[in-house]
Amino acid sequence: MTPGRVALVTGGSRGIGRAVSLRLAACGARVAVNYSKRADAADEVVATIGQAGGEAVAIGADVADPDAVQALFAEAAERLGRVEILVNNAGITRDELLLRMTPDIWDEVITVNLRSVYLCTRAALRGMLRGKFGRVVSIGSVAGLAGNPGQANYAASKAAIVGFTRSVAKEVGSRGITVNVVAPGFIDTEMTADIPDEARERAVGSVAIGRFGTADEVASAVAYLCGDEASYVNGHVLVVDGGLAL
Ligand code: NAP
Numbered sequence: 001m002t003p004g005r006v007a008l009v010t011g012g013s014r015g016i017g018r019a020v021s022l023r024l025a026a027c028g029a030r031v032a033v034n035y036s037k038r039a040d041a042a043d044e045v046v047a048t049i050g051q052a053g054g055e056a057v058a059i060g061a062d063v064a065d066p067d068a069v070q071a072l073f074a075e076a077a078e079r080l081g082r083v084e085i086l087v088n089n090a091g092i093t094r095d096e097l098l099l100r101m102t103p104d105i106w107d108e109v110i111t112v113n114l115r116s117v118y119l120c121t122r123a124a125l126r127g128m129l130r131g132k133f134g135r136v137v138s139i140g141s142v143a144g145l146a147g148n149p150g151q152a153n154y155a156a157s158k159a160a161i162v163g164f165t166r167s168v169a170k171e172v173g174s175r176g177i178t179v180n181v182v183a184p185g186f187i188d189t190e191m192t193a194d195i196p197d198e199a200r201e202r203a204v205g206s207v208a209i210g211r212f213g214t215a216d217e218v219a220s221a222v223a224y225l226c227g228d229e230a231s232y233v234n235g236h237v238l239v240v241d242g243g244l245a246l
Contacts, residue, residue, distance in 0.1 A: 001227040003028035008076050008083045010034045010063045010120055011090030013042035015189030016139060019215035020087050021045050023223045025054035029085060032076040033058045036090070055080070063090050063116035073123040082127040085226045088117045088138035088161075093191060095150040106153045113157035117164060121179070125172065134177035135226045138165055139218075142185045142241045158183070162237055169235030178234040180225045185241025186212045208243025 006029070012021040013035035022045065025031045031049060033056055035042040042058035049056040057079045061072035076083055091113045094105035117138050128134025143151050144158025162181055169179040186192060186203050192212065195203065204211060221240045224230055239245060 007085035019219035023219040185244035
C-alpha cells in the first residue's frame, strides 16, 4: 500500500473493524476509527496504533444517520485529509424468525447495515473521484449469500450490499476506484460471543477448516483489497469463511 493513505473504518473500534484498523495502520495508512457508542474502545485502538508508530483518530458517528455521516467525513478530512480508503464494516444483528420479526427490528438492521453503506460510500466517492484513486470495501456476510434461519433481515441487508457494490463498481471503475465486498463466515467477535455452545458446535461442524475464523483473518482479505496490488479486482465478493459456504 502507498504509505500515508487516509482510511476510514466504520465500526473500527471493535471486532473485525478493530483488526482492520490495526492492519491498515500497519500497512502505512492513517486511520479514522469510527464508533457509535463505545468511545473507550475506539480510543484503545487509536492508542495501540500510536504506540506502534502509526497515526489514527477516533471519530464518533452513527453511520446510519445522514447528518452524522456528513460530519464524520468532514472531521476525517480536517484531521487526516481526504478519505482514500473506506471500509464499510459497522453492522448489527437483531435475530428473529420471520413470523416474529417486527418492522422495528427489520428497519433497524437494514438501516444500520445497508443505509450506512450507501451514505458512507456516497460521501467518500466525491473526494475519491477528485483524487482519481479510491478503495471501498464493504463487509458482507456468508448469510447474505446462503441465507441463515433467524436472520432474514441481516441476510437481506448483506445480500443488498453485493448488488450495491457491483453497481457502484461499474459506475466508478474507470476512475481509479474499486468497490468490493469481503463476506466472512463465523468469526470470533462480540457479535458471535452469545451463540449457545450447542449451536456453536453445529456451526463449527459445517466449516471445512473446523473452527471459527479470527478478525485478523478477515483483516488480511480487507487489506489486500485496499492495497495497490488489488488494482484490477473490482465488484468482487471475497468469501472468508473457512469453507462454510461450499
Ligand atoms: P462487533 O464486534 O459487534 O462490532 C461492531 C462494530 O460496529 C463496533 O465497533 C460498533 O461500535 C460499530 N457500530 C455498530 N453500529 C454502529 C453505527 N450505527 N454506527 C457506527 N458504528 C456502529 O461486530 P463484528 O463481529 O466485528 O462485525 C463487524 C462486521 O462484520 C459487521 O458488518 C458484521 O455484520 C460483519 N460480519 C461479522 C461476522 C461474525 O461472525 N462476527 C460474520 C460475517 C459478517 P460501538 O461499539 O461504538 O457501538
